[in-house]
Amino acid sequence: MLELQSVVADIAGAPVLRGVSLVLPPGGRVALIGRNGAGKTTTLRAVMGLLPLRGGRVMIAGEDATALPAHHRTRLGIGYAPEERRLFGLFSVRQNLLLPAEVLRLPKAEITRRLDAVFTFLPELATLADRRAAGLSGGQGKMVALGRALMVGTRAVLLDEPFQGLAPALALRYAEALRGLHASFPDVALLVTESNPSLLTPLVDQTYVIERGEIAHDGAMASA
Numbered sequence: 001m002l003e004l005q006s007v008v009a010d011i012a013g014a015p016v017l018r019g020v021s022l023v024l025p026p027g028g029r030v031a032l033i034g035r036n037g038a039g040k041t042t043t044l045r046a047v048m049g050l051l052p053l054r055g056g057r058v059m060i061a062g063e064d065a066t067a068l069p070a071h072h073r074t075r076l077g078i079g080y081a082p083e084e085r086r087l088f089g090l091f092s093v094r095q096n097l098l099l100p101a102e103v104l105r106l107p108k109a110e111i112t113r114r115l116d117a118v119f120t121f122l123p124e125l126a127t128l129a130d131r132r133a134a135g136l137s138g139g140q141g142k143m144v145a146l147g148r149a150l151m152v153g154t155r156a157v158l159l160d161e162p163f164q165g166l167a168p169a170l171a172l173r174y175a176e177a178l179r180g181l182h183a184s185f186p187d188v189a190l191l192v193t194e195s196n197p198s199l200l201t202p203l204v205d206q207t208y209v210i211e212r213g214e215i216a217h218d219g220a221m222a223s224a
């Protein structure tokens with residue numbers, strides 16, 4: 001569904017990704033584990049087309065997406081929840097969820113269908129729907145960011161360190177939601193980053209370890 005082939009990228013003249021290759025199969029669940037600064041965020045940004053590549057290719061659904069602008073990648077069904085959520089504070093939770101689907105000019109009935117599916121999957125978002133995003137806790141905001149990624153991520157969602165800064169009870173709830181993702185959205189593949197492998201390994205089929213911009217190790221995990 002998604003494949004990085006020897007992706008090389010620099011930031012401010014310094015090499016940050018040094019030939020990263022990874023495969024996210026359709027409906028698969030993959031973790032990208034690495035210390036702070038290892039290149040996890042940059043890898044996800046490379047998938048989304050948010051930084052120029054010096055080498056390599058990004059394949060999405062069998063198509064070479066390397067030269068495609070970010071909004072085209074979203075249109076191919078990739079939802080992205082960045083680490084720092086980036087919600088619109090003055091907008092309600094519902095408006096934040098609707099926005100990316102409206103930007104894609106999806107038909108109204110399809111947007112409603114997706115919003116219903118997200119509310120069924122994350123009922124806490126239905127409860128918060130009319131609240132302004134600015135008034136949410138960090139953990140609530142992470143849930144909204146997950147829901148927002150699912151509004152457009154019909155093929156894959158990319159979650160950047162979703163557990164970072166979550167209180168333990170919310171981390172448990174978030175992990176429970178990720179465990180249920182496949183049952184509710186069987187076609188949606190999951191690529192999730194984290195610095196602490198113990199949080200994610202029970203939730204994924206495959207894990208890649210990134211160190212200083214290089215994939216150091218990959219292996220299949222026992223399924224949850």
Ligand SMILES: Nc1ncnc2c1ncn2[C@@H]1O[C@H](COP(=O)(O)OP(=O)(O)OP(=O)(O)O)[C@@H](O)[C@H]1O
Nearest residue numbers: 011012016034035036037038039040041042043195
């Ligand atoms: N805007 C920038 N300017 C200069 N260097 C940057 C910039 N953004 C990232 N880097 C560098 O690129 C490298 C990889 O950063 P990246 O954010 O991808 O790491 P990460 O694995 O996601 O870690 P973190 O957990 O800190 O987010 C780091 O060495 C970082 O210092």
